[in-house]
Amino acid sequence: MSKAKWLSNVKLETGERWLDNGTVETETSLFHLKIDNGKIVEIIEASNGIPAGHESIDMQQKLAVPTFKEMHNHLDKTYMSLDWKACTPVSSLKERLSFEAAELSVLSDTAQQRATTMIETLLRQGSTHIRTHVNIDPYIGLKNLEGVIAALDTFKGKVTADIIAFPQHGLLRESVPSLMREAMRSGATMVGGLDPAGIDNAIEKSLHEVMDIATEFDADVDIHLHDGGFVGYYTTDKWIDIVQQANYQGRTALSHSFCLGDIPVSQQELVAARLAEENVAIMSTIPINLGRVIPPIDLLDDHGVNVHFGCDGFYDSWSPYGTGDVLEKATRFCELTRKIDEKSLRNSLKWVTGGLVALNEDGQKVWPNVQDEASFVFFDAASSAEVVARKPDNRLVMVKGVLV
Amino acid sequence: MQSMLIKNARLETGFVYENGRVVQTETDIFDVLIQDGIILEVGKNLSDSGHSVLQADEKLLMPSFREMHIHVDKTYFSGPWKACKPITNGIITRIEEEQVLLPAQLPFAQNRAENMIQWLISQGHTHIRSHCNVDPQIGTKHIEITKEAFKKFENQVTYDIVAFPQHGLLRSNVEPLIREAMRMGATLVGGVDPSIIDRDIDRSLNLTMDIAVESGTGIDIHIHDPNSLGAFEFYKLAALTKQAKKEGTVTISHAIALGDLQGTDLDELTAALAEAKIDVTTTVPINRPTIPIPYLHKNGVQVSVGHDSLTDHWSPFGTGNTVEKLSILAERFKFIDEYSLNRCWRYASGDITPLNDEGKQVWPQKGDAANMVLLDAVCSAQAVARRRPITHVVSNGAVVFEKEDVFEGVLK
Numbered sequence: 001m002s003k004a005k006w007l008s009n010v011k012l013e014t015g016e017r018w019l020d021n022g023t024v025e026t027e028t029s030l031f032h033l034k035i036d037n038g039k040i041v042e043i044i045e046a047s048n049g050i051p052a053g054h055e056s057i058d059m060q061q062k063l064a065v066p067t068f069k070e071m072h073n074h075l076d077k078t079y080m081s082l083d084w085k086a087c088t089p090v091s092s093l094k095e096r097l098s099f100e101a102a103e104l105s106v107l108s109d110t111a112q113q114r115a116t117t118m119i120e121t122l123l124r125q126g127s128t129h130i131r132t133h134v135n136i137d138p139y140i141g142l143k144n145l146e147g148v149i150a151a152l153d154t155f156k157g158k159v160t161a162d163i164i165a166f167p168q169h170g171l172l173r174e175s176v177p178s179l180m181r182e183a184m185r186s187g188a189t190m191v192g193g194l195d196p197a198g199i200d201n202a203i204e205k206s207l208h209e210v211m212d213i214a215t216e217f218d219a220d221v222d223i224h225l226h227d228g229g230f231v232g233y234y235t236t237d238k239w240i241d242i243v244q245q246a247n248y249q250g251r252t253a254l255s256h257s258f259c260l261g262d263i264p265v266s267q268q269e270l271v272a273a274r275l276a277e278e279n280v281a282i283m284s285t286i287p288i289n290l291g292r293v294i295p296p297i298d299l300l301d302d303h304g305v306n307v308h309f310g311c312d313g314f315y316d317s318w319s320p321y322g323t324g325d326v327l328e329k330a331t332r333f334c335e336l337t338r339k340i341d342e343k344s345l346r347n348s349l350k351w352v353t354g355g356l357v358a359l360n361e362d363g364q365k366v367w368p369n370v371q372d373e374a375s376f377v378f379f380d381a382a383s384s385a386e387v388v389a390r391k392p393d394n395r396l397v398m399v400k401g402v403l404v
Numbered sequence: 405m406q407s408m409l410i411k412n413a414r415l416e417t418g419f420v421y422e423n424g425r426v427v428q429t430e431t432d433i434f435d436v437l438i439q440d441g442i443i444l445e446v447g448k449n450l451s452d453s454g455h456s457v458l459q460a461d462e463k464l465l466m467p468s469f470r471e472m473h474i475h476v477d478k479t480y481f482s483g484p485w486k487a488c489k490p491i492t493n494g495i496i497t498r499i500e501e502e503q504v505l506l507p508a509q510l511p512f513a514q515n516r517a518e519n520m521i522q523w524l525i526s527q528g529h530t531h532i533r534s535h536c537n538v539d540p541q542i543g544t545k546h547i548e549i550t551k552e553a554f555k556k557f558e559n560q561v562t563y564d565i566v567a568f569p570q571h572g573l574l575r576s577n578v579e580p581l582i583r584e585a586m587r588m589g590a591t592l593v594g595g596v597d598p599s600i601i602d603r604d605i606d607r608s609l610n611l612t613m614d615i616a617v618e619s620g621t622g623i624d625i626h627i628h629d630p631n632s633l634g635a636f637e638f639y640k641l642a643a644l645t646k647q648a649k650k651e652g653t654v655t656i657s658h659a660i661a662l663g664d665l666q667g668t669d670l671d672e673l674t675a676a677l678a679e680a681k682i683d684v685t686t687t688v689p690i691n692r693p694t695i696p697i698p699y700l701h702k703n704g705v706q707v708s709v710g711h712d713s714l715t716d717h718w719s720p721f722g723t724g725n726t727v728e729k730l731s732i733l734a735e736r737f738k739f740i741d742e743y744s745l746n747r748c749w750r751y752a753s754g755d756i757t758p759l760n761d762e763g764k765q766v767w768p769q770k771g772d773a774a775n776m777v778l779l780d781a782v783c784s785a786q787a788v789a790r791r792r793p794i795t796h797v798v799s800n801g802a803v804v805f806e807k808e809d810v811f812e813g814v815l816k
Contacts, residue, residue: 021489022489022490022492023487023489023490024487083782084782084783084785084786084790086427086740086741086742086745086785086786086789087740087741088425088427088741089425089740089741288690288732288735288736289735289736289737289738290693290694290736290737290738315789315790318740319735319740320734320740320745320785320789320790321731321734321735321789321790323791331721332690334721335690335691335721336690336691337691338691340487340488340490340719340720340721341487341488341489341490342487345487345720381485382484382485383485385485385487385720386485386487386720389487389715389720389721390485390715390720390721
């Protein structure tokens with residue numbers, strides 16, 4: 001007996017129509033989706049009856065959108081599941097790091113418990129992939145890595161993850177390069193880095209060390225780059241050189257990259273073209289604190305650079321806020337850049353789905369298709385534009401045909 | 405009238421200091437007795453005989469919110485989803501759009517206003533200030549329906565209705581209509597960008613003040629005009645306010661210019677607003693420089709937050725959730741420690757907070773109005789940072805909203 005089942009009355013976006021007044025509306029229709037082995041095996045219009053012989057779940061005309069990818073997090077740092085604690089103000093990054101170092105050894109005992117609460121929070125709101133950075137530093141060694149891996153193990157089949165060995169307290173110091181290698185042997189899947197100028201004080205050496213570890217383990221890379229202005233720009237440009245030399249196209253990302261917002265537009269265009277050429281992705285957490293410049297995401301997108309959003313680490317020693325809703329980051333980005341019409345709202349969902357959207361920029365249906373993984377977030381909404389603008393709380397998350 | 409005992413509510417009682425810095429908020433469990441909409445007694449183990457009892461189960465009791473800038477009369481809220489039309493001709497795009505859209509929405513505008521008011525009450529608001537279009541197409545019909553809508557929530561929410569010449573007091577020639585709106589019961593005279601819309605700053609502001617004097621009310625004027633232009637208008641308005649002895653009754657909404665100015669320009673303008681007791685409201689926008697809220701407060705200009713829109717033809721965003729609004733305010737200004745998070749509440753409560761700046765408990769006291777909310781939170785700093793949910797809303801001494809199934813510990 002087959003375990004196939006039908007999801008009935010699922011609302012899917014099928015196209016768009018232009019009204020006389022120049023506005024666009026999204027067209028939707030209801031479908032029945034047959035799911036087998038976690039995949040979509042058949043899609044029929046809901047005007048047909050639900051074929052007999054299999055279990056069926058009535059999705060009550062909810063809109064299906066692709067599940068979300070949380071592309072920048074720090075599962076090991078959160079205070080979630082502990083008693084309320086606000087942050088301690090500091091006057092410099094150095095002070096923040098030394099405060100974190102002192103706290104880390106105390107917190108590392110509960111790494112698994114805290115990470116678990118964070119994963120639950122992310123998953124409940126629709127993220128089924130989590131890219132997490134995990135501190136690898138002289139204070140806690142691999143302890144946080146062990147906790148995060150243990151936590152993620154319990155979500156196998158529901159959540160996929162990238163686990164990045166992250167030298168938060170500097171790569172080029174003491175035992176860290178060897179700890180990083182140990183982390184790569186102990187379950188980390190990607191190599192991280194941090195501010196080659198601001199933290200490591202040796203831009204080229206730091207970047208080469210990251211790439212050396214990456215090639216040694218055949219692993220991808222995601223580097224935190226907060227260094228602003230032209231020093232950040234040079235770091236980016238130099239990284240692109242290194243990617244080119246190592247043939248690492250499509251395997252690396254730079255997180256935050258505020259510097260790209262600091263440089264003149266002509267230079268943004270040049271670096272965007274290079275990022276696209278070597279397929280270096282940019283991760284942004286869409287910060288809104290006053291004075292914070294964010295990378296020129298629309299310009300990067302226009303040049304073909306892959307951009308992804310993340311929540312960042314939250315409710316930890318750095319920041320007391322954060323909800324774990326990566327969709328809210330898309331909403332916020334639209335608000336920030338005044339995307340208020342149907343088309344631009346709809347297109348913005350791609351920042352949180354790893355690029356997957358129901359309609360392409362021309363309004364043609366491109367998702368979901370037979371053979372696609374049956375993973376969806378369901379909303380009571382008219383279109384993905386509404387989902388982005390209203391970030392509705394009520395959601396159902398399905399992974400490979402199973403509601404989680 | 406009836407009395408109600410709130411049993412076992414958590415109240416903020418002070419700060420815990422470590423090395424001279426606030427590291428925690430002290431709370432304790434109390435009972436609060438309310439009669440005729442007023443707090444009668446705050447104490448331990450008060451007798452519950454003869455009163456209805458609200459079991460607070462150690463939830464946090466806080467002053468309720470005041471929604472100080474919203475348009476309940478023109479919204480898509482509770483209607484079908486509709487994104488905005490792209491802007492092609494600045495604000496004029498929207499004015500032209502309204503000439504067609506608002507008459508079309510009129511048959512269900514009151515219903516949507518009621519749904520919005522209901523939602524805002526559920527989000528902890530016990531006062532709502534709504535701007536209300538008065539324009540050549542709609543006339544004073546929106547004033548009428550807004551009054552009718554609020555009438556349905558008597559005793560649940562107090563309100564102000566601002567007679568708002570959205571299409572320009574001079575530009576759309578609505579002076580007689582605004583005067584009519586004031587006679588119909590609008591409680592404040594509105595206005596919008598005397599330069600960009602009316603193109604005659606002095607005449608526009610003078611006429612606005614004239615109507616306020618005649619109707620014996622205050623003013624709440626939208627001024628989006630940026631930097632030096634906005635500042636020019638604020639000084640004019642401050643002078644007019646003093647001249648008309650209207651200190652303490654004038655509000656500038658948005659006051660975008662304050663986010664553009666720095667140094668002595670900002671200092672001097674702030675001092676002029678403080679002297680005329682002009683307050684400002686803000687939506688804490690993230691797509692432009694937010695006005696320097698803590699600086700303004702510190703220098704005598706009261707700041708209040710408002711949502712403006714919960715989805716309409718101007719903006720598809722907006723939640724009506726003021727806990728979320730305060731958390732965005734905190735994030736915008738990088739308030740990350742216990743003390744600065746604790747001090748946020750006042751921007752949404754009409755400056756009422758359980759603790760004063762020094763950490764002395766000042767609310768709730770005997771004689772205070774019984775407008776409050778219960779939250780599933782351990783202190784207001786946590787409520788703001790972690791966006792903890794409101795479980796009950798008490799307005800004028802009675803429970804007006806009760807949340808059925810609070811998602812426990814979602815964001816803890």
